[in-house]
Amino acid sequence: MSGQGRRAVSVLSGFLGSGKTTLLRAYLQRRAADDIVVIINEWGAVGVDHHLVRTATEQSVLLQGGCVCCARREDLVRTLRELLDLEQGGKLPPIRQVVIETSGLADPVPVLFTLATDPVLRHHFAVASVVVTLDAVHAGDLIDRQPEVGKQIVAADRVVITKPDLSSAGRVAALTARVRQLNPAARIGVSCLGEGAEALDLPDEAEPARAWTIDPPPAVPHPDVHSATLGFSAPLDWPSFSVWLGMLLEAHGPQMLRIKGLLDIGEAGPVVLNTAQHTVHPPEHLAAWPGGNWEPYLVFITRGIDPARIARSLEAFQCAGGRRGLRATRIDQAFGERS
Numbered sequence: 001m002s003g004q005g006r007r008a009v010s011v012l013s014g015f016l017g018s019g020k021t022t023l024l025r026a027y028l029q030r031r032a033a034d035d036i037v038v039i040i041n042e043w044g045a046v047g048v049d050h051h052l053v054r055t056a057t058e059q060s061v062l063l064q065g066g067c068v069c070c071a072r073r074e075d076l077v078r079t080l081r082e083l084l085d086l087e088q089g090g091k092l093p094p095i096r097q098v099v100i101e102t103s104g105l106a107d108p109v110p111v112l113f114t115l116a117t118d119p120v121l122r123h124h125f126a127v128a129s130v131v132v133t134l135d136a137v138h139a140g141d142l143i144d145r146q147p148e149v150g151k152q153i154v155a156a157d158r159v160v161i162t163k164p165d166l167s168s169a170g171r172v173a174a175l176t177a178r179v180r181q182l183n184p185a186a187r188i189g190v191s192c193l194g195e196g197a198e199a200l201d202l203p204d205e206a207e208p209a210r211a212w213t214i215d216p217p218p219a220v221p222h223p224d225v226h227s228a229t230l231g232f233s234a235p236l237d238w239p240s241f242s243v244w245l246g247m248l249l250e251a252h253g254p255q256m257l258r259i260k261g262l263l264d265i266g267e268a269g270p271v272v273l274n275t276a277q278h279t280v281h282p283p284e285h286l287a288a289w290p291g292g293n294w295e296p297y298l299v300f301i302t303r304g305i306d307p308a309r310i311a312r313s314l315e316a317f318q319c320a321g322g323r324r325g326l327r328a329t330r331i332d333q334a335f336g337e338r339s
């Protein structure tokens, strides 16, 4: 605990695909402590990262189907109050630290605002730090194109520049200078493959507490962002899907903020798909479906494109590729709050 007996909250933010989950996993493995609770917020309706983290700590909670800085703010309050009740009722070990991994689009400031103004939470939780991951390969472009990235940098106490091995020393130096310009007070570190996880350590007691100036949340936090989760009426034809995906990313890469999926391609196991803008992690063919009740799905988070258009184009491509009659069925849609 810190801040006059209050439980410390670390807000971990960073744009889609910037390495938040890798950093968090490394931190939890290093600490291996039962006094850390993790709250993971995913914009899409199907949480994948959550299952990656669950192996490291059982005490994780998933907030999905919307962003914690806008649409899911009340859920965050409810979750933290429930954790507090569980701890006070002896059903959870004393909580030293809560790590909130925000959706990649979240502005940390409304989260801080929520913690600082909720009449119950503000007595029991204190923000220890805002840690923001920045991808060394794409952050330069993203700062110009995606308004959330600048907001995350400005709100950060610590910025962790990730994937330097995929970039160059010159680009890392330029990015560092850019971050420094936006937020002269942030501590900036460089991390490779989850190194630098100490950024999530609680600040020393001796370190002066940060003086927060917190403005009310903005009215339209994520202009023009949409997401949709699709299911399919039949297994996908993988070769034609690969071609379609390549063309989609070629034409609209910067607008395809995230594509994630667990795809049924008619084999024994599924294909795991994960892209963030132009970056496509090599699709992974699993030998069998993971345990639990997994249904195949495909999540799109887009900026400036209606996911329904993408679904129609995928259907047309699959029909041309031999999957006649394949239909995309919409499972769920999630938006940021609109006002």
Ligand SMILES: [Zn+2]
Pocket (backbone or CB within 6 Å): 067, 068, 069, 070, 071, 105, 106, 107, 221, 222, 336, 337
């Ligand atoms: Zn939001």
